Each structure stands twice: as C-alpha cells, then as structure tokens.
Amino acid sequence: MPAAAKTGNEAMAEAMRQINPDVVAAYPITPATEIVMIFAQFAADGLVGTEYIPVESEHSAMSACVGAAAAGARVMTGTSSQGLALMYEILPIATALRLPIIMCEVNRALSGPINIHCDHSDTMAARDFGWIQIFSENAQEAYDNTLQAVRISEHSKVKLPSMVTTDGFIISHCMERVEMLGDKEVQDFIGEKKAEVSLLDVTKPVTIGALDLQDYYFEHRRQMAEAMKNVAPVILEVAEEYSKLTGRKYDLIEEYKLADAEIAIVALGSTCGTAKVVIDELREKGIKAGMLKIRVFRPFPAERIAAVLNKIPAIAVMDRSDSLNTQGGPVYTETCAALYNHPKRPKMINYIYGLGGRDVTLDDLRSVFSDLQSIDKKPLFNYLGVRD
Amino acid sequence: MSEEKKPGWKELPEGDVLEAGTAAKFNVAGWRSEKPVWSKDNCIQCMICWIVCPDSSVKVVDGKMTGFDYDHCKGCGICSHECPTKADKRAIVMEQEKK
Numbered sequence: 293m294p295a296a297a298k299t300g301n302e303a304m305a306e307a308m309r310q311i312n313p314d315v316v317a318a319y320p321i322t323p324a325t326e327i328v329m330i331f332a333q334f335a336a337d338g339l340v341g342t343e344y345i346p347v348e349s350e351h352s353a354m355s356a357c358v359g360a361a362a363a364g365a366r367v368m369t370g371t372s373s374q375g376l377a378l379m380y381e382i383l384p385i386a387t388a389l390r391l392p393i394i395m396c397e398v399n400r401a402l403s404g405p406i407n408i409h410c411d412h413s414d415t416m417a418a419r420d421f422g423w424i425q426i427f428s429e430n431a432q433e434a435y436d437n438t439l440q441a442v443r444i445s446e447h448s449k450v451k452l453p454s455m456v457t458t459d460g461f462i463i464s465h466c467m468e469r470v471e472m473l474g475d476k477e478v479q480d481f482i483g484e485k486k487a488e489v490s491l492l493d494v495t496k497p498v499t500i501g502a503l504d505l506q507d508y509y510f511e512h513r514r515q516m517a518e519a520m521k522n523v524a525p526v527i528l529e530v531a532e533e534y535s536k537l538t539g540r541k542y543d544l545i546e547e548y549k550l551a552d553a554e555i556a557i558v559a560l561g562s563t564c565g566t567a568k569v570v571i572d573e574l575r576e577k578g579i580k581a582g583m584l585k586i587r588v589f590r591p592f593p594a595e596r597i598a599a600v601l602n603k604i605p606a607i608a609v610m611d612r613s614d615s616l617n618t619q620g621g622p623v624y625t626e627t628c629a630a631l632y633n634h635p636k637r638p639k640m641i642n643y644i645y646g647l648g649g650r651d652v653t654l655d656d657l658r659s660v661f662s663d664l665q666s667i668d669k670k671p672l673f674n675y676l677g678v679r680d
Numbered sequence: 681m682s683e684e685k686k687p688g689w690k691e692l693p694e695g696d697v698l699e700a701g702t703a704a705k706f707n708v709a710g711w712r713s714e715k716p717v718w719s720k721d722n723c724i725q726c727m728i729c730w731i732v733c734p735d736s737s738v739k740v741v742d743g744k745m746t747g748f749d750y751d752h753c754k755g756c757g758i759c760s761h762e763c764p765t766k767a768d769k770r771a772i773v774m775e776q777e778k779k
Contacts, residue, residue, distance in 0.1 A: 390695035451694065489697050497700035504696055511689040512696055518689070 293538065298470040300463035303431040304370070304396040304456070305330035306470075307438035309340055310478035313394075314365035314485075317345040317356035321375035322408045323460040324398040328370045350375040354382035354393075361391035362500050364487030366442070369393065372460060373400035373414045380418065386453045387422030387516055389501055392445030393453040395423075396438060399561065399612070400460040401648045409649020410460035412560065413613035415589075416622045422516050424454040424523055425590040427560040431468040433587075434458045436540055439473070442482045443530040449522040459562040461649065473537060481537060523591045544593035546585040549575060550600055553582030555664035558601070558627055559610040560586050563645075563652050570657040581661050586623065594630035601627070602636040606667040608660050610676075614644045620673050639667050645676035652677065703752075712755035714774045718747050722771040729759035729772060 298306065304327045308316070316335070318328035335344040343360075347353045350371050361367045371379060376397060386393050401407040402414050415425060426441060428434040434456065441454040458464050473481070489498050504512055524544055531542040548564075549571055550556060559567055564585040574581040584600060586593070601607060609628075611621020619625055620642035631637050643660060646652045656677050663670050716729075723745055730738040730745060737753035739746045760772040 388696060489695075499698040499700045499702070501696055502698050507686060508692070511687070511692050512694075514689040515692065515694050519694075 293471045293473065295469050295471045297467050298431055298435075299326070299465050299467050300428070300431040300434045300458040301326035301398070301465065302330060303435040303470045304438055304458070305334070306472060307435050307478075308368055308370075308396065309334045310473070310475050311366070311368065311394075311439065311442055311482060312340045312479070313342055313368040315343045315345065315357070315360035315367045316369060317347050317353045317360065317367070318369045318371065319347055319350045319353045319375060321350070321372050323400060323464045324370045324372035324375070324396065326464070327396050327398070331370075350378040351382065354379040354386065357393045358382060358386050358389065358391060359491075361386070361393050362389060362490075363492045364485070364490030366446075366485040367391070367393045368396070370396040370398075372398040373402055373408075376414045376418060377402060380421070383418055383421040383423060383453075385501065388512060390451040390516075390519070391453060392442075392451055394438070394441050394445060395453065395455040396434075397455040397457045398460050398464045399457050405648075407648040408460070410462050410562070411612045411647045411649065412457075413647075415455065415457050416613040416615075418455070419590060419622060422452060422520065423590060424450075424452055424520075424588070426454065426456045426588055427586065428456065428458045428463060429562060429564045429585065431458070431463055431466070431470050432540070434463060435470055435472065436534065436538065436542065437587075439478060439481065440527075440530050440534050440542065443533075444523065444526050446485055447522075447526045447530075450519055450526050452516070452519050452523065457561070462562040471538070471540075477537060481534070520591050524588075524593060527588060542587065544586075544588045545596050545600070546587060547600055548583040548585060550582035550584060550604070552580055553604050554580040555606045555608075555661055555667075556582040556584060556601070556604045557608045557610055557657070557660060557664075558584045558586065558597075558623060560589065560623065561612065563610060563612065563657075566652055566654060567657050570654055570661065573654075573658075574661055579661070579665075589623075592626050592630070594626070597627060597630045598634045601631060601638055602634050604638050606664045607638050607640045608664055609640055609642050610660075611642060611644050612646045614647065618673075620644075641667060641670050641672050641674060643674045643676040647678075650677050707751040709751055709753055709755070712750075712753065713777055714755045714757060715750065715753065715777055716748055716755070716757065716760050716772050717775050718745070719771050719773075722765050722769045724765060724771065726764060728762050728764060732758045732762050734758065
C-alpha cells in the first residue's frame with residue numbers, strides 16, 4: 293500500500309479526490325481551507341469529474357449540497373468553526389431529507405473571543421442535528437474515516453449525513469505518514485451511489501421537503517431516530533470490510549490498555565495520541581492506566597461505553613469544549629448518562645481542556661492521571677491548563 | 681365522519697418525499713377576502729392577467745382567457761390592477777367575498 297507524507301487536510305483532500313464526488317460546494321475557512329482548496333485544484337486539473345461550486349457563504353454551501361444531493365448526486369463539502377455555525381440552519385434539513393452528504397470538518401473554537409485554533413465547540417454544538425459524527429486521532433484516521441463515511445451514510449438503512457472531523461492545526465496542518473489505497477480500490481469500495489429519488493428524474497417528479505405540520509412531522513422525526521439507531525451496526529460492517537482492504541481495524545470506540553485499568557481517561561481526537569504516550573509511561577512504572585477513545589460521537593455508543601467503563605474505579609472524562617451549563621462538557625454528561633442505569637457506576641470527574649487551541653502537554657495528562665489516583669479529593673468539574 | 685387513517689412512521693415514505701404537483705388537487709384559496717370577477721364581453725384577450733398571475737389561476741383554453749380557478753386564486757388583485765381595459769368597460773373587477 294503506497295504511503296506518503298500528508299497533512300490531515302491533504303489526506304482528506306486526497307480521500308475526496310479518490311471518492312470523486314459528483315458535486316462539492318464549499319467556502320474556505322481556516323483551518324479547513326486547504327481541504328477544499330486542494331480539491332478545487334484537482335477539479336481544475338481534471339483529476340476528478342466533480343462539479344465544484346465556489347459559493348458565497350457556508351450557508352449557501354450546505355444549501356447547494358442539499359439541492360445537489362436531492363438531485364441524486366454524491367456530495368461532499370468541508371468546513372470549520374464559524375463556517376459550520378453558518379451551516380447550522382441547513383444541517384438538520386439535510387438529515388430530514390435523508391441526504392447522505394459527507395463533510396470534512398476541522399474542529400476549531402467557536403467565536404468568541406475570536407480564535408482560529410482547535411477545540412471541539414463547533415462540532416459539539418452540531419451534535420443534535422442528526423449527523424453522524426466521527427472523530428479522527430490523526431491524518432491516517434482522517435483519510436480512513438472519510439472513505440468509510442461514504443459507505444455508512446449511503447447505506448439504505450441509514451441515509452444520514454456524516455461529518456468526519458480532525459483537530460484544527462494539530463491534525464489539519466501537521467504532516468504524518470499516511471497509507472492510501474489505490475484510486476480503483478477506493479472506487480470499488482465505495483461503489484456507485486444509488487439514489488432512490490432524484491429531483492432531476494422528470495419521469496418520476498417528486499416534491500422534497502414540503503411543509504410537514506402537526507400530523508406528519510413527528511413521524512418523520514421518529515424515522516430519523518430509527519435511522520440513527522441503525523448506524524452503529526453499519527459502521528461495524530463497513531469497518532470490517534475496510535480492515536480487509538487495509539489491515540486497519542476501526543470500531544465505535546477504541547480501548548487502549550483498558551482491560552485491567554484502575555484509572556482511565558475518556559477522550560476524542562488528537563489528544564488520544566498524547567494520552568497513549570502518557571499511559572505507556574505510567575504502565576512502565578506499574579500504574580494501571582488506560583484510555584477509552586470515542587471514535588463515533590454520533591450515534592453515541594452508550595452501551596459499549598458502559599460495558600467497558602463500569603469495571604474501572606476512577607475515570608476522567610476529557611472535554612475539549614465547555615457547555616457552559618454548570619454540569620460539565622458534552623462528553624462528560626453523555627458518558628455519565630451512559631453509565632447511570634448500569635449497576636456498577638465508576639466515579640467520574642470532568643476536565644474541560646485545550647480550549648482555543650491551548651496546548652495539551654504530556655505533563656497536563658500526567659497531572660490528570662495523578663489526580664485520578666486520589667479521585668475523591670477532586671471536584672467533579674475541573675479546568676485543565678487554565679490560569680487561575 | 682370517521683377520521684382519515686394516517687400512516688405511522690414505519691409505513692410513511694422516508695425523507696419527506698411526496699408526489700409532485702399535488703397542490704392542484706386541493707382548494708388552497710380559503711383565506712381569500714376579495715375575488716376577481718371576469719367579464720367576457722369587456723375582455724380584449726391581451727393575456728396580461730395570465731402573465732402576471734402569481735398562482736397560475738387564469739384559466740386559458742385554446743389561447744383564450746376563459747375565467748379564474750377559484751380553488752387556487754388568493755385574491756391578490758394583480759390581474760385586475762394590470763388589466764388594461766377602460767374604466768367604464770373593466771374586464772376584471774375585484775369583489776368582496778361573501779361570508
């Protein structure tokens with residue numbers, strides 16, 4: 293399998309090139325600009341057959357994606373932070389119309405104060421729009437997740453849009469070794485998109501997205517909930533097939549030295565790489581540390597999380613965004629909820645960390661594991677790496 | 681009258697997709713307060729009303745204006761406003777809807 297040095301953005305742009313979507317509509321925004329900029333070059337050079345639409349805003353980008361997907365096209369876009377926020381109005385419409393749009397999304401702090409660096413506040417704010425959300429730890433995962441997202445979203449039991457995320461600058465702009473499939477292998481893996489209805493089919497005219505009031509809206513929302521329930525088994529099925537092609541295995545979650553762990557953290561994205569280094573170091577000292585990485589945040593793999601975390605006495609849930617709700621970040625509240633009905637509930641505390649790109653060092657994570665060794669002395673809600 | 685049986689979420693087509701053009705089957709003019717009334721004798725068949733009507737409610741047969749589709753006309757009055765016939769020979773006048 294050919295390997296190349298790629299940034300996260302380059303890896304995602306390459307994945308897009310190999311997917312060769314029918315339509316890409318996008319607007320540039322740091323740190324996701326390069327994804328669509330590189331892709332626009334591919335389109336201009338004739339390396340893809342994509343209709344590339346340079347729109348005037350992200351609101352228009354997502355609107356164009358919805359229109360193109362409703363016409364039956366395979367559609368992709370890329371954005372970040374304020375760009376994602378400008379799409380918020382259209383995101384749940386893509387879900388409701390059951391359009392499997394794929395978004396390469398780079399996690400970046402939401403304004404304000406204005407900031408261009410990584411945290412998860414943009415993606416987390418979009419967590420209840422019915423989009424599948426897959427977090428990547430590095431450029432390789434960004435590439436792999438993007439390819440798999442096409443299959444997951446377009447599955448007949450799913451038909452929901454996906455956002456595949458990387459962490460702003462940490463993954464998007466750092467160069468790593470990325471193993472890529474061949475173009476034909478990707479095409480064989482994703483297959484041809486089969487649209488059940490198309491706005492362009494004049495022999496079968498349809499109305500898409502009509503007014504849906506008290507008598508039908510609820511039933512349509514119920515269908516979306518069911519579709520989201522279907523996602524987890526599809527992710528596993530697609531991952532199984534993907535692992536046969538690449539040897540890289542994916543799951544809803546990743547357990548890192550959790551089996552016998554006495555202290556553990558729960559995290560998403562690039563921080564997981566840093567945590568693995570700290571865990572290895574602690575293990576050498578005989579400290580039984582581990583990590584649960586959540587790869588898929590939507591749908592939230594609550595049962596799987598409860599099944600692995602209930603055995604661990606002390607857990608720190610790491611949130612790279614703050615809900616400002618006085619009850620911890622979204623990963624914490626959902627992880628707590630996942631365990632509430634389990635007969636064995638571990639002690640869990642929350643750390644809000646890394647906001648606005650604040651660096652998360654090995655020492656920061658060492659301090660979290662050290663706190664976990666006397667968890668009863670710690671408050672439930674903690675801020676890691678903020679100046680008092 | 682028994683209530684219409686509506687499909688549950690399991691039978692309903694997914695994605696809010698409907699047959700196209702169904703508005704033609706419904707009366708959607710219930711809230712009209714004034715209606716256009718056409719006089720065949722005064723009409724000069726200029727087709728301006730047909731051009732300006734925002735609801736495709738001017739019925740044309742063999743290229744001739746033949747009256748209004750009152751199931752879809754909302755009573756906006758643009759046809760009457762734009763009708764070029766003379767004041768004493770109006771082809772379209774707006775009349776108050778009776779309660």
